[in-house]
Amino acid sequence: xxxxxxxxxxxxxxxxxxxxxxxxxxxxxxxxxxxxxxxxxxxxxxxxxxxxxxxxxxxxxxxxxxxxxxxxxxxxxxxxxxxxxxxxxxxxxxxxxxxxxxxxxxxxxxxxxxxxxxxxxxxxxxxxxxxxxxxxxxxxxxxxxxxxxxxxxxxxxxxxxxxxxxxxxxxxxxxxxxxxxxxxxxxxxxxxxxxxxxxxxxxxxxxxxxxxxxxxxxxxxxxxxxxxxxxxxxxxxxxxxxxxxxxxxxxxxxxxxxxxxxxxxxxxxxxxxxxxxxxxxxxxxxxxxxxxxxxxxxxxxxxxxxxxxxxxxxxxxxxxxxxxxxxxxxxxxxxxxxxxxxxxxxxxxxxxxxxxxxxxxxxxxxxxxxxxxxxxxxxxxxxxxxxxxxxxxxxxxxxxxxxxxxxxxxxxxxxxxxxxxxxxxxxxxxxxxxxxxxxxxxxxxxxxxxxxxxxxxxxxxxxxxxxxxxxxxxxxxxxxxxxxxxxxxxxxxxxxxxxxxxxxxxxxxxxxxxxxxxxxxxxxxxxxxxxxxxxxxxxxxxxxxxxxxxxxxxxxxxxxxxxxxxxxxxxxxxxxxxxxxxxxxxxxxxxxxxxxxxxxxxxxxxxxxxxxxxxxxxxxxxxxxxxxxxxxxxxxxxxxxxxxxxxxxxxxxxxxxxxxxxxxxxxxxxxxxxxxxxxxxxxxxxxxxxxxxxxxxxxxxxxxxxxxxxxxxxxxxxxxxxxxxxxxxxxxxxxxxxxxxxxxxxxxxxxxxxxxxxxxxxxxxxxxxxxxxxxxxxxxxxxxxxxxxxxxxxxxxxxxxxxxxxxxxxxxxxxxxxxxxxxxxxxxxxxxxxxxxxxxxxxxxxxxxxxxxxxxxxxxxxxxxxxxxxxxxxxxxxxxxxxxxxxxxxxxxxxxxxxxxxxxxxxxxxxxxxxxxxxxxxxxxxxxxxxxxxxxxxxxxx
Numbered sequence: 001x002x003x004x005x006x007x008x009x010x011x012x013x014x015x016x017x018x019x020x021x022x023x024x025x026x027x028x029x030x031x032x033x034x035x036x037x038x039x040x041x042x043x044x045x046x047x048x049x050x051x052x053x054x055x056x057x058x059x060x061x062x063x064x065x066x067x068x069x070x071x072x073x074x075x076x077x078x079x080x081x082x083x084x085x086x087x088x089x090x091x092x093x094x095x096x097x098x099x100x101x102x103x104x105x106x107x108x109x110x111x112x113x114x115x116x117x118x119x120x121x122x123x124x125x126x127x128x129x130x131x132x133x134x135x136x137x138x139x140x141x142x143x144x145x146x147x148x149x150x151x152x153x154x155x156x157x158x159x160x161x162x163x164x165x166x167x168x169x170x171x172x173x174x175x176x177x178x179x180x181x182x183x184x185x186x187x188x189x190x191x192x193x194x195x196x197x198x199x200x201x202x203x204x205x206x207x208x209x210x211x212x213x214x215x216x217x218x219x220x221x222x223x224x225x226x227x228x229x230x231x232x233x234x235x236x237x238x239x240x241x242x243x244x245x246x247x248x249x250x251x252x253x254x255x256x257x258x259x260x261x262x263x264x265x266x267x268x269x270x271x272x273x274x275x276x277x278x279x280x281x282x283x284x285x286x287x288x289x290x291x292x293x294x295x296x297x298x299x300x301x302x303x304x305x306x307x308x309x310x311x312x313x314x315x316x317x318x319x320x321x322x323x324x325x326x327x328x329x330x331x332x333x334x335x336x337x338x339x340x341x342x343x344x345x346x347x348x349x350x351x352x353x354x355x356x357x358x359x360x361x362x363x364x365x366x367x368x369x370x371x372x373x374x375x376x377x378x379x380x381x382x383x384x385x386x387x388x389x390x391x392x393x394x395x396x397x398x399x400x401x402x403x404x405x406x407x408x409x410x411x412x413x414x415x416x417x418x419x420x421x422x423x424x425x426x427x428x429x430x431x432x433x434x435x436x437x438x439x440x441x442x443x444x445x446x447x448x449x450x451x452x453x454x455x456x457x458x459x460x461x462x463x464x465x466x467x468x469x470x471x472x473x474x475x476x477x478x479x480x481x482x483x484x485x486x487x488x489x490x491x492x493x494x495x496x497x498x499x500x501x502x503x504x505x506x507x508x509x510x511x512x513x514x515x516x517x518x519x520x521x522x523x524x525x526x527x528x529x530x531x532x533x534x535x536x537x538x539x540x541x542x543x544x545x546x547x548x549x550x551x552x553x554x555x556x557x558x559x560x561x562x563x564x565x566x567x568x569x570x571x572x573x574x575x576x577x578x579x580x581x582x583x584x585x586x587x588x589x590x591x592x593x594x595x596x597x598x599x600x601x602x603x604x605x606x607x608x609x610x611x612x613x614x615x616x617x618x619x620x621x622x623x624x625x626x627x628x629x630x631x632x633x634x635x636x637x638x639x640x641x642x643x644x645x646x647x648x649x650x651x652x653x654x655x656x657x658x659x660x661x662x663x664x665x666x667x668x669x670x671x672x673x674x675x676x677x678x679x680x681x682x683x684x685x686x687x688x689x690x691x692x693x694x695x696x697x698x699x700x701x702x703x704x705x706x707x708x709x710x711x712x713x714x715x716x717x718x719x720x721x722x723x724x725x726x727x728x729x730x731x732x733x734x735x736x737x738x739x740x741x742x743x744x745x746x747x748x749x750x751x752x753x754x755x756x757x758x759x760x761x762x763x764x765x766x767x768x769x770x771x772x773x774x775x776x777x778x779x780x781x782x783x784x785x786x787x788x789x790x791x792x793x794x795x796x797x798x799x800x801x802x803x804x805x806x807x808x809x810x811x812x813x814x815x816x817x818x819x820x821x822x823x824x825x826x827x828x829x830x831x832x833x834x835x836x837x838x839x840x841x842x843x844x845x846x847x848x849x850x851x852x853x854x855x856x857x858x859x860x861x862x863x864x865x866x867x868x869x870x871x872x873x874x875x876x877x878x879x880x881x882x883x884x885x886x887x888x889x890x891x892x893x894x895x896x897x898x899x900x901x902x903x904x905x906x907x908x909x910x911x912x913x914x915x916x917x918x919x920x921x922x923x924x925x926x927x928x929x930x931x932x933x934x935x936x937x938x939x940x941x942x
Contacts, residue, residue: 008032130179137162137183138190142713151693156187200712201272203704208263208375209234211244213386215265221246222259229259263375265387266704270352270394271403273369277354278405278415280715285409287328287356301672302625304329304355309517309670313420316512326413329355329420330395333679334428336379337686339699347700348374348384348428349689350391351682355420360818363681365688366714370707373700384431385506392506395419399510419510421671422518423679425525426656433519434481434505438656442501445519446663447471451656461659462651464642474514477502520667521660523674524683527618528587530657532595535611536579539649540603550602551576557598560926566813566820567922567941584683591618593924597937600893610648612894613641619896621664622942626673635665764877764916765815766862773810773861780806782910786832787865790915791874808863814877816916819941821879823859826923828852828940829881831911852920854900854938855881861913878913884938889930893937902927902936 007022026033141162145155163185170177184190194200206215214236223230237244247259277283290305304310314323321327333351338344352369353362361367374380374387395417397403402416422429426438435445439459441452447469451459480500487493497503507513540546546554555575563571569589572582576598582590596615599608617637620630638661646654671677694702775783812823821827830852857879864875885904892899922941927934 133179134183138193139716142716146710146713149691149693152187159185159187159190201268201276201708203266203268203708205701206265206267207246207261208265209237209244209246210262211237211242213380215386216246231259264698264701265372265375266701267372267390268370268704268708270369270371270391274415275403275405278407281408284407286358287354288325289358290356299627300625303359304672304676307670307672309420321418327416330417331355331421331423332419333682334424334432335682335686337690339690345377346379347376348379351685359676366711368685370704373704375700380431382431383503383505388506392509395510418512420518421520421677423520423522423677425522429519432505433507433515434503436497436501440501443656444659446516448501449659460651461656462646462654464639464662466662472516474516477515478508481508517670520671520677521664522679523621523664524584524678524680526657526660526664528591529584531655532587532591534655539653545607546602554598554602558594560928561594562925564825564922566822585680591615592622592942593939596893597897597926607648610641610644613637613644616895619942621668621674624673624675631665631668638662638664767811767813770809770811773808775806775808779912782912785910786913789832790876805865808861811860814860816919819922821857821922823857826854826856826925826938828920828923829855829914830918831914833910835908854884854923857881877916879916879919880913883908883911887935897937897939899930899935899937902934
């Protein structure tokens with residue numbers, strides 16, 4: 001907003017004083033009297049909002065479907081817009097944008113004539129080499145833009161330079177001249193070229209009412225009558241006596257008058273996106289891999305596919321779904337974030353993930369779908385039904401009829417899809433699935449526990465007698481929603497919503513959708529951002545349990561913790577006082593690896609043991625594979641934590657997240673380990689979107705367009721040409737070498753690592769570089785015994801064969817189960833032969849296994865022996881290690897930590913190596929002093 005305003009009478013920018021004088025003299029009958037055309041426009045109709053429009057820049061575009069509010073009453077749908085008496089001051093405030101005309105028109109483009117641009121490629125113009133060269137240049141610019149987050153303007157200059165370079169070089173080469181003649185010299189031409197090669201989802205934008213969030217097509221919001229422009233107002237708001245214009249008047253850098261929505265909702269078709277996904281190489285095959293990955297042990301849950309809900313959806317009401325091929329399950333996440341660092345402005349994103357994909361690629365950036373970006377600056381107050389309606393329409397089509405996708409490997413295939421999971425934080429989940437806020441009396445989405453105290457705004461979340469919590473059911477929920485929809489007045493509707501603790505969600509239009517069961521409790525928000533953060537700042541620090549002196553000692557302990565450099569997360573900040581700005585992942589690291597060690601002897605014993613229950617439950621549930629026993633034990637630990645917390649800190653300190661802790665086990669039984677559905681990946685996506693280059697104009701539309709474009713660019717990496725022509729070979733090497741050096745897309749390289757299987761069937765990935773080494777003669781007898789233990793069927797032959805092979809390949813790193821282990825690191829390993837040292841605790845529990853103990857890795861050995869009599873070669877991989885020595889205070893901190901001597905190692909010549917399959921995990925370590933002696937504290941990496 002600027003201090004100068006555009007006058008509709010003289011087409012000049014005037015000061016406020018001059019503008020008001022012109023408005024008094026020349027604004028009559030709700031319109032400006034033009035300086036060059038003082039006669040009034042003959043019209044007998046009154047307009048809602050009218051301004052003069054000499055330029056008539058905005059053209060009509062094809063209309064989307066009417067996107068009324070999902071819970072609109074039938075009698076409200078006869079007319080979308082109001083036509084009340086005009087108010088002259090509604091468009092009195094004008095905006096001046098530092099944008100070109102085309103920058104604004106592109107958001108709501110008019111129909112365009114076919115382009116005759118000479119740089120648009122045609123098959124007739126190109127020979128084979130020209131096609132290949134141009135294809136690789138386009139691929140490189142796309143990948144380069146995405147990986148380096150370049151703006152459109154930067155890419156424009158890059159393409160312009162390449163075009164100029166080719167044009168100049170074309171003077172000396174006819175072949176280069178032919179390439180320059182058809183080279184896409186602008187971003188638009190590059191986009192048109194890619195449309196021929198790829199199926200890229202288009203972004204459709206709707207106008208949003210600022211008040212009620214109803215959606216309208218742009219062309220339905222504006223009407224032109226001669227030189228007048230009629231700006232419509234929202235019909236739904238008019239019924240409440242409010243006049244909300246749907247468009248605002250802005251002026252571009254050239255002084256051109258434009259009409260732009262106050263709020264824009266960009267939507268990208270789910271159907272089109274899925275069609276583009278299934279055109280990628282091996283995407284359908286990846287979606288079907290889960291059928292071979294289901295755990296054979298009914299007590300084990302390794303992924304979503306082992307959960308109860310996935311198995312229940314093999315058939316729905318007798319109709320086969322997941323039991324048939326080519327059917328996929330979708331996960332919906334709705335989350336709000338701040339795209340600006342120094343401005344309060346919150347936008348919401350509707351993410352989707354394909355649950356059929358393997359867990360290691362399920363939440364990768366190129367496999368995430370964004371269907372909509374909810375406009376800011378604030379969140380919708382109660383529901384997001386209007387924003388969900390387009391998605392629900394497509395989900396109904398995907399469920400009833402499916403879509404035909406051109407799969408690269410197998411041709412046209414019918415694909416069906418269903419929404420099987422909604423994963424959000426508490427506020428977003430309530431707005432998405434139709435429940436009241438957690439501050440309501442009936443604020444739980446899974447039971448009818450009453451949090452009311454009789455005092456307005458004061459809730460009581462204490463009391464953990466779960467037998468008194470009446471569970472919700474989807475049948476009762478749907479009946480309650482039908483009752484609410486029959487209400488004829490707003491007050492009656494609110495009364496029924498309070499009585500039932502729910503409201504209408506358009507997701508209930510999906511016949512299979514169970515709002516109670518499919519709305520999960522996200523562990524990331526529930527455990528880490530919720531309870532862990534709250535108890536640190538609102539209890540321990542605020543109440544003075546952790547004072548400055550104790551906090552400084554905690555900081556000192558944090559500095560001693562050593563995180564292996566090859567794990568996927570890093571160290572925490574140096575001070576716990578910075579924890580208010582911790583990310584969700586950092587809170588998870590603090591809880592699982594730092595907290596018990598750092599808080600030992602800093603918290604009062606009762607408080608420390610209460611917190612230990614929480615940590616042990618978190619570690620159990622954070623494992624990549626859990627058992628039904630793990631779930632039951634962690635549920636009991638969380639219940640014990642909640643009860644103990646209430647007794648220590650009082651009922652008023654209990655939070656809604658603690659109540660939801662008691663429902664978390666239900667979600668894990670339905671969906672498998674927490675890591676298969678928690679929202680860390682979506683949280684990272686918020687960070688990626690927040691770092692995208694944008695300006696202040698329609699931030700939501702820019703984020704959506706940039707994400708769709710970047711994803712299509714990443715898809716290029718997974719579908720690079722495999723032809724063996726000289727040109728492709730040269731370009732392919734350069735593009736792949738640059739792209740696959742980035743960790744975020746390294747998994748797309750199908751040849752980056754070659755898995756090796758030992759003779760016993762164990763799989764690992766060896767390092768590329770190795771040196772030859774020789775076992776000492778004193779080690780050979782023990783090595784022979786180890787081989788006989790691993791391969792008992794060949795024990796007689798191996799005992800005389802191993803002595804003939806002392807040479808092995810020595811490596812300093814190796815990868816086991818996607819975890820790289822380097823020499824010099826500490827691991828949890830199981831010795832082949834038991835130690836003679838008596839252990840103080842030999843009981844195996846879900847937290848500790850006494851047969852495993854910490855060891856330091858010196859290097860790795862790949863050893864092979866030729867068994868003469870059976871004519872077979874046995875190859876096995878070992879870790880050459882030293883075992884840490886027991887310390888008298890081994891269990892002083894308590895589970896899951898152990899204390900060992902830091903510089904003393906136990907001599908065990910028969911256990912100088914361990915097979916790789918006997919390594920359980922890497923260790924997080926911390927060196928400190930206990931009773932005047934140096935020790936090392938270890939905790940296993942999950």
